[in-house]
Amino acid sequence: MKDPIRFYFDFASPYAYFALDLIEDLASEHGREVEWRPILMWAVLDAHGIGAPMQTQVKRDYFLHDMARSADFYGLPYRSPLKLPLSSHMAARIWYVMAQDDGLRARAFGRDVFDAFFVRREDISDPKALLAISARHGMNEEQTIEAIKGPNGRAALETMVKRAIDDRVIGSPYLILDGEGFFGADRLPQLRWRLTQGGQAARAIREKETT
Numbered sequence: 001m002k003d004p005i006r007f008y009f010d011f012a013s014p015y016a017y018f019a020l021d022l023i024e025d026l027a028s029e030h031g032r033e034v035e036w037r038p039i040l041m042w043a044v045l046d047a048h049g050i051g052a053p054m055q056t057q058v059k060r061d062y063f064l065h066d067m068a069r070s071a072d073f074y075g076l077p078y079r080s081p082l083k084l085p086l087s088s089h090m091a092a093r094i095w096y097v098m099a100q101d102d103g104l105r106a107r108a109f110g111r112d113v114f115d116a117f118f119v120r121r122e123d124i125s126d127p128k129a130l131l132a133i134s135a136r137h138g139m140n141e142e143q144t145i146e147a148i149k150g151p152n153g154r155a156a157l158e159t160m161v162k163r164a165i166d167d168r169v170i171g172s173p174y175l176i177l178d179g180e181g182f183f184g185a186d187r188l189p190q191l192r193w194r195l196t197q198g199g200q201a202a203r204a205i206r207e208k209e210t211t
Contacts, residue, residue, distance in 0.1 A: 002031060002032055003178060005033070005176065005191075006035050006037055007034050007037060008039055008169045008173065008176075009036075009037070009038060009039070009040070009043035009173045010038070010039060010172040011095075011110070011117065012084065012085060012086055012124070014080075015172060015173060015185045016080075017117075017118050018074045018076060019127045019185035019188060020076075022113065022188050023175065023188065026192055029195075030195040032195070035161050036099075038160065039164045041172045044169050050170065052085065061157040068080060074185075077118075077119045077168065078119065079119060079120075080117055080121075081117055082123065083125070087125055087139075089157060090130055091113045091130055092157045093147055093153030094130060094134055094153060095113075096152070096157055097143075097146075098137070098147070105137055108137055109139075110132050112136060112137065113133060115142065116129060127148065130144065131145075159190045167181070173185060177195065182194075
């Protein structure tokens with residue numbers, strides 16, 4: 001059985017939102033599953049000593065323009081978030097708790113979080129917004145608060161952040177196919193190319209890099 005494609009992303013990443021359906025479609029075409037791995041991008045970058053991409057004004061101005069342009073390019077609804085960047089840790093914790101019982105329900109919740117942030121302009125760092133979203137996916141208020149504050153969601157997210165660091169993730173979305181990393185929505189054509197090669201070219205390159 002073919003290994004799944006690891007999909008590392010932050011719920012506050014517009015480029016992960018843009019790439020989501022394309023990744024799923026591409027994986028399906030090639031008989032692969034997609035393994036969602038929500039993370040906190042700021043924590044991963046900090047561990048690698050990489051500065052936040054929007055910390056300087058000139059880069060922030062570029063990215064804000066590029067996000068709107070990319071949404072047009074991909075044909076997706078998009079409204080620039082009122083607050084960006086922000087920490088998506090609460091949404092990620094809820095996702096992991098939900099995924100422990102029902103992976104499909106967790107993915108539906110995750111898509112709703114993306115829509116809330118990038119289409120409806122809701123603040124996904126606000127527990128009230130997350131309570132409303134999770135309620136639509138079968139989680140009551142008590143369960144949601146426990147997912148946010150309790151040990152299960154916290155531990156699951158911390159574990160995945162550590163795995164992202166070990167996997168040398170450098171941004172969102174970050175995809176790993178048969179041990180090879182692809183950073184950014186604009187690398188999906190290369191991911192498709194690799195999938196058609198069956199991983200042989202990637203292995204050859206890695207062998208050259210280690211000799």
